[in-house]
Amino acid sequence: MPNRPPPRYHDLGGQDAGPIEMEEHTIKPWVRRSDAVKSLLSDKKRRFLTTDETRHELETMGENLYFGLEYGERRMIALMNVLTNKGLLSQEEIDQKIEEIYARLGIEKKIEKSA
Amino acid sequence: MTNQFSVGDEIIVREAFPQGHIRTPHYIRGKEGVITEVLGEYNNPEELAKGIRDAPKKTLYRVRFAQKTAWPDYDGPEKDTLDLDIYEHWLEAK
Numbered sequence: 599m600p601n602r603p604p605p606r607y608h609d610l611g612g613q614d615a616g617p618i619e620m621e622e623h624t625i626k627p628w629v630r631r632s633d634a635v636k637s638l639l640s641d642k643k644r645r646f647l648t649t650d651e652t653r654h655e656l657e658t659m660g661e662n663l664y665f666g667l668e669y670g671e672r673r674m675i676a677l678m679n680v681l682t683n684k685g686l687l688s689q690e691e692i693d694q695k696i697e698e699i700y701a702r703l704g705i706e707k708k709i710e711k712s713a
Numbered sequence: 714m715t716n717q718f719s720v721g722d723e724i725i726v727r728e729a730f731p732q733g734h735i736r737t738p739h740y741i742r743g744k745e746g747v748i749t750e751v752l753g754e755y756n757n758p759e760e761l762a763k764g765i766r767d768a769p770k771k772t773l774y775r776v777r778f779a780q781k782t783a784w785p786d787y788d789g790p791e792k793d794t795l796d797l798d799i800y801e802h803w804l805e806a807k
Contacts, residue, residue: 603730605739612740612784650762654734684764 607661629670636677646686652676716772716801722748723807724776726799734762737803744782745807750775752798772801 605611639646655676656664664672681687700706718724728743736758752773760768780793787793 602728602743609739611738645766648761648764648766650734650758651764653758654762657734 606657607664608657626670629673632670632674632677636673639681647677647680647684651680655679716751718748718751718772718774718801718804718806720748720750724748724804725807726776727803727805729803733759735759737799738797741778741783741797741799742803744778746776746778746782746797748774749777749796755800757800757802773798774801774804776804 636647636652638644640648652673653676656672659672659675659679663675667675678687678692682689682692723745724747725745726737726742730739730742752775754770755773756766757768757771760766776797776799778795778797779791780787780789780795781791783795
């Protein structure tokens with residue numbers, strides 16, 4: 599089979615996966631909430647995005663982000679990318695909201711601006 | 714829309730590696746299988762991934778592969794099989 603490229607990083611079928619973690623884990627409230635927001639944005643009434651668009655984002659964000667982030671985190675980044683690519687939200691609006699939330703919670707930390 | 718394949722047809726999965734959102738696993742591309750079920754017509758995820766909802770629908774099939782075909786170093790029983798749901802445009806007649 600000539601010119602058969604290796605699988606892309608997200609296409610894991612057949613690779614060793616290691617032991618299965620059998621411990622129950624809880625889903626953080628913000629993960630549930632962001633998933634609900636995504637469902638509402640893509641429902642029949644709104645149709646702002648499709649699930650496959652966020653999947654495509656996951657598959658193109660690069661393996662460092664894909665494997666470096668937790669499941670809910672990388673899905674959140676994918677959703678943000680789709681929304682900003684479509685012009686439905688700007689990065690500035692997202693950054694500003696994050697600052698507001700930090701202020702509300704009394705957290706000093708400033709967001710690190712991406713280069 | 715007529716289906717290109719029927720239950721029992723022998724097929725080969727296209728050995729293609731395009732960019733974009735592809736739901737046909739890498740490991741099964743180029744492998745031979747048999748249609749076991751015609752599942753109906755669905756929006757093409759490759760188009761949905763670009764935000765296109767009105768592209769022509771594609772027929773989805775359930776295709777059965779011998780595990781030995783999917784994984785050449787498979788050391789389980791010969792009769793073991795693997796079923797995958799694959800869209801029509803990824804299948805070619807054997």
